[in-house]
Amino acid sequence: MSTAAPTLQRVVAQTSFEARAILRNGEQLLVTIIVPVLVLVGLTKVTGIDLDTGGASRIDFLTPGILALAVMTTSFTSQAIASSFDRRNGVLRLLSTTPLGRGGLLAGKVLGVLVVELVQVVVIGLVAVLLGWRPDPAGIPLAVLAIVLGTAAFTSLALLVAGTLRAEAVLAVANLLLLVLAVAGGVVIPASQLPGPMAHVALLLPSGALGEAMRETLLHGVLPAWSVVVLVAWAAALGWGASRLFRWH
Amino acid sequence: MGALDFPLVPDSPALEISGLVKRYSGRAVVDGLDLVAHHGQVTAVLGPNGAGKTTTIECCEGLREPDGGSVRVLGLDPVTQARDLRPRVGVMLQDGGLPTGVRAHEMLAHVARMYADPRDLGELTERLGLGSFARTTVRRLSGGQRQRLALAAAVVGRPEVVFLDEPSAGMDPQTRHAVWDLVRELRDEGVAVVLTTHLMDEAEDLADQVVVVDHGRVIAQGSVPSLVSEAEDRTLRLETEPGLDLHAALGADFVVSEPRDGSYTVTGAVDPDAVAAVTAWLATNGALATRLTVGRRTLEDVFLDLTGRNLR
Structure with missing residues (x-):
């Protein structure tokens, strides 16, 4: 009788399959690693752009936000686009009929995202250190926690979008939403520096919560409770929505 | 066990x-x-x-x-x-x-x-x-x-x-x-x-x-x-002039259809006598068979009989 490979082997196989699919794709590599690095270098070196860093150096102030942005490109934009095309091409259905199953497929996707994020954080972090970044060591484990929470929220959003819209629509929505969240969502620029009511709205968005969490942990070594509450709430709501509304066909 | x-x-x-x-x-x-x-x-x-x-x-x-x-x-x-x-x-x-x-x-x-x-x-x-x-x-x-x-x-x-x-x-x-x-x-x-x-x-x-x-x-x-071969039927396929009344040649034991003009399908106990009857009838009516084949019904015939010939 034919039998399945052990669960761990199946999930590891799917994780590496997903991570390789992202890292090998030129466009994905551009969006997930090269663009954040260029933004980091540009904003740090071009001093003509005025930044209110609150007393911190430009690189210390900017790097946490760029890391948050990088996490969003992988867990949301890139995952939403990849999953929507996989859904349209029947890839999700085919893999779900193998011993991997739907649960293994989901686990592989989330872990694959985390692997890619690890690569992003290492590359961006190294470039930042070369540019003079000195994060608060006490904040690093807390920043990792913030990244995991942010990944849960944004991967859920990615699957919600990918599982309900046409692939072409996802392509547009995922890029547009990333742009809006990056510019007005309190990711790179702190919510408190956004104009008028946007300052309050951004704090309620997952992007703002992740940006704040990254800045506070890496600049001051503390994880704001409010950011945790917002990220957990988004992850729960979006995860519930995705599991209810995701259409496999 | x-x-x-x-x-x-x-x-x-x-x-x-x-x-x-x-x-x-x-x-x-x-x-x-x-x-x-x-x-x-x-x-x-x-x-x-x-x-x-x-x-x-x-x-x-x-x-x-x-x-x-x-x-x-x-x-x-x-x-x-x-x-x-x-x-x-x-x-x-x-x-x-x-x-x-x-x-x-x-x-x-x-x-x-x-x-x-x-x-x-x-x-x-x-x-x-x-x-x-x-x-x-x-x-x-x-x-x-x-x-x-x-x-x-x-x-x-x-x-x-x-x-x-x-x-x-x-x-x-x-x-x-x-x-x-x-x-x-x-x-x-x-x-x-x-x-x-x-x-x-x-x-x-x-x-x-x-x-x-x-x-x-x-x-x-x-x-x-x-x-x-649910019935022991054979099929005779015939191409000749359109609009002929082949029933007259064969009698009521055979089913004749003309799916395309001039292309006939005869189903029934197609034996040597039946083939001879068809060709003799064509000769008396001055019609030339340009193609005549006898064979078993194919799965496609059965399929089309069952599901109809209309396009969906």
């Missing part, structure tokens, strides 16, 4: 569908369908587009939940017992389901990793001629190459039941025969093969059992010989 309680090829059916109903937005696409498929047999599901073939197969694969009736694959429910069933079932989807960004051999190796004891990839690659495009990304493969890769993925886990949804679509004749050989080999190993097809020759050559589906129900089933 002793080892003898488990025969190598089980007696119980590999697939048992009874009274299956599946609706899309209230419309029944599968409407009370019954089907049984056995180990060591190829079961071909034939039907016009929209007959409910793919939906039925998807219910067997656990991809769709039935709205009524029951589906049992290897005695298990494909939805609630999916975890136990998945390792034992191979699936080839109609739309492929292959990730487009990876190389062909990576895709196959990836699926193989899901099984404890997969088939030898080298042997499978050779059998299906995948070697020539193993390092090509799936996006660049031709339709037939994708089909072969999808078939390889369906059988790599040594399944006991395989579901193939239009396996030969887009294949050239050489490839089709390679695929058919593999399907026959699977059958001989005791695998239950369930395939949907539009190709009558595929069903005639391969299938031990043919199930004709239309409007979400089974309208005929049996072996190809039993379906084709």
Whole structure:
């Protein structure tokens, strides 16, 4: 009788399959690693752009936000686009009929995202250190926690979008939403520096919560409770929505 | 229980569908369908587009939940017992389901990793001629190459039941025969093969059992010989002038139709006397037969009789 490979082997196989699919794709590599690095270098070196860093150096102030942005490109934009095309091409259905199953497929996707994020954080972090970044060591484990929470929220959003819209629509929505969240969502620029009511709205968005969490942990070594509450709430709501509304066909 | 309680090829059916109903937005696409498929047999599901073939197969694969009736694959429910069933079932989807960004051999190796004891990839690659495009990304493969890769993925886990949804679509004749050989080999190993097809020759050559589906129900089933020669009828095909009354030549024991102008089909006990009667009648009426053939009814004749000749 034919039998399945052990669960761990199946999930590891799917994780590496997903991570390789992202890292090998030129466009994905551009969006997930090269663009954040260029933004980091540009904003740090071009001093003509005025930044209110609150007393911190430009690189210390900017790097946490760029890391948050990088996490969003992988867990949301890139995952939403990849999953929507996989859904349209029947890839999700085919893999779900193998011993991997739907649960293994989901686990592989989330872990694959985390692997890619690890690569992003290492590359961006190294470039930042070369540019003079000195994060608060006490904040690093807390920043990792913030990244995991942010990944849960944004991967859920990615699957919600990918599982309900046409692939072409996802392509547009995922890029547009990333742009809006990056510019007005309190990711790179702190919510408190956004104009008028946007300052309050951004704090309620997952992007703002992740940006704040990254800045506070890496600049001051503390994880704001409010950011945790917002990220957990988004992850729960979006995860519930995705599991209810995701259409496999 | 002793080892003898488990025969190598089980007696119980590999697939048992009874009274299956599946609706899309209230419309029944599968409407009370019954089907049984056995180990060591190829079961071909034939039907016009929209007959409910793919939906039925998807219910067997656990991809769709039935709205009524029951589906049992290897005695298990494909939805609630999916975890136990998945390792034992191979699936080839109609739309492929292959990730487009990876190389062909990576895709196959990836699926193989899901099984404890997969088939030898080298042997499978050779059998299906995948070697020539193993390092090509799936996006660049031709339709037939994708089909072969999808078939390889369906059988790599040594399944006991395989579901193939239009396996030969887009294949050239050489490839089709390679695929058919593999399907026959699977059958001989005791695998239950369930395939949907539009190709009558595929069903005639391969299938031990043919199930004709239309409007979400089974309208005929049996072996190809039993379906084709249910009556001991033969068919006479004739091309000559249009609008002739061949009934006058043959009498009421024969059914005459003229599907296209000047092209006649005569069904009944076509014997030497009948052929002589037709040609003699044509001679007295000054009509020349430009083509005249006698043969058994084909599966296609049966299929068209059952499902009608209208385009859908």
